[in-house]
Amino acid sequence: MADISKVKVTRKTHVKPNKKIGSQQCQLVTFDLPYLAFYYNQKLLFYKGGEFEERVKKLKEGLEVVLGEFYQLAGKLGKDDEGVFRVEYGDEMEGVEVAEAAAEEISIADLAVEEGTSALKDFIPYNGVLNLEGLHRPLLAVQLTKLKDGLAIGCAFNHAILDGTSTWHFMSSWAEICNGSKSISTKPFLDRTQARSTRVKLDHSPPPSNGDVPANGKKDPNLRERVFKFSEAAIDKIKSTVNANPPSDGSKPFSTFQSLSVHIWRHVTQARQLKPNDYTVFTVFADCRKRVDPPMPDAYFGNLIQAVFTVTAAGLLSANPPEFGASMIQKEIKGHNAKAIDQRNTEWEISPKIFEFKDAGVNCVAMGSSPRFQVYEVDFGWGQPEGVRSGSNNRFDGMVYLYRGKSGGRSIDVEISLEAPTMEKLEQDKGFLVAES
Known part of the structure; x- marks a missing residue:
């Protein structure tokens, strides 16, 4: 495979919902809380061809729209006065982190290898970052990387606030907007307490951030x-x-x-x-x-x-x-x-x-x-x-x-x-x- 060290982040920005939402809080429930000490959930998609700058513009504009419905992803983790974890959103928050990167010597064929996800880590943000760090980090981070023959979209989702079903609901809704829809076909159901209303106080705080380090390969070379x-x-x-x-x-x-x-x-x-x-x-x-x-x-x-x-x-x-x-x-x-x-x-x-x-x-x-x-x-x-x-x-x-x-x-x-x-x-x-x- 091509040398992944040639992936270079060129720019970092933040994307917020394109409309005012105000101050919102949503309690995390028993289904969410066990995942606080997991790492951010990472997905990588790669696409052929295209003009990179045009695609980045389209993706960011679509993200602004879709975050109007999925605004929790533009928030942070927090705790209420009783120590119960929740998602907090405010219009003043910075939103989703979006990095742009270049890896123009790496092709889609290089990413499609069947061996080794550790070789793909430079295309996805927040390697080795715990969900607990969502107290001070965005709950979604995206990296858009220009390839020799296409585009890689790497996403890191805070697993304490969503599972796989919700992840792909968001991804398909984002794509729907970018593909020309004025609104998403299925809005997210955001009231978690309908599934479980018990309030659980937790004393966990995040450990010192270890930055973007591999979450598996370096710790277990075997x-x-x-x-x-x-x-x-x-x-x-x-x-x-x-x-x-x-x-x-x-x-x-x-x-x-x-x-x-x-x-x-x-x-x-x-x-x-x-x-x-x-x-x-x-x-x-x-x-x-x-x-x-x-x-x-x-x-x-x-x-x-x-x-x-x-x-x-x-x-x-x-x-x-x-x-x-x-x-x-x-x-x-x-x-x-x-x-x-x-x-x-x-x-x-x-x-x-x-x-x-x-x-x-x-x-x-x-x-x-x-x-x-x-x-x-x-x-x-x-x-x-x-x-x-x-x-x-x-x-x-x-x-x-x-x-x-x-x-x-x-x-x-x-x-x-x-x-x-x-x-x-x-x-x-x-x-x-x-x-x-």
């Missing part, structure tokens, strides 16, 4: 990241294999997500060469918008996710057919209903614990993002992105991000972070790679 691209035919093959022996208890057939999940979980567990009695954990961050009572709209803006855990012995997972693990995943996801969500929230509120991104546990496979997100429909007026990737923040051994494949249909891109020896074994695993196009 961690590798790779993108495995599963074609539509490969996904169908995995799903049919897992569903070859359907559940005897009358459960629904295993979904595409459940089938792919158990495929990844089993093969990563085998590549780790665990002892038969070692426990292995599968974690999925489930969208709770339709699980809570009353249900929340799809446009709910915030975090409305919870981690759902499936645990078994490595020997049992490997020795049994794939439907064994798929059935456990299916059962745990199905059981995560309004009652379970409320119980989890109540327990947390009694004894709040702020998790760090790496607290998922040993021998874990954790699923983030979703192939349901319409990432390749984020068209700012110059076509779909050539690629969509996650940044280097919030990565640990076993972290997986799923994205819809660029080829469309049921194809899925799987970003996996693993310790180097495990990754090497996974790459050599024909049972895993048979599904890779």
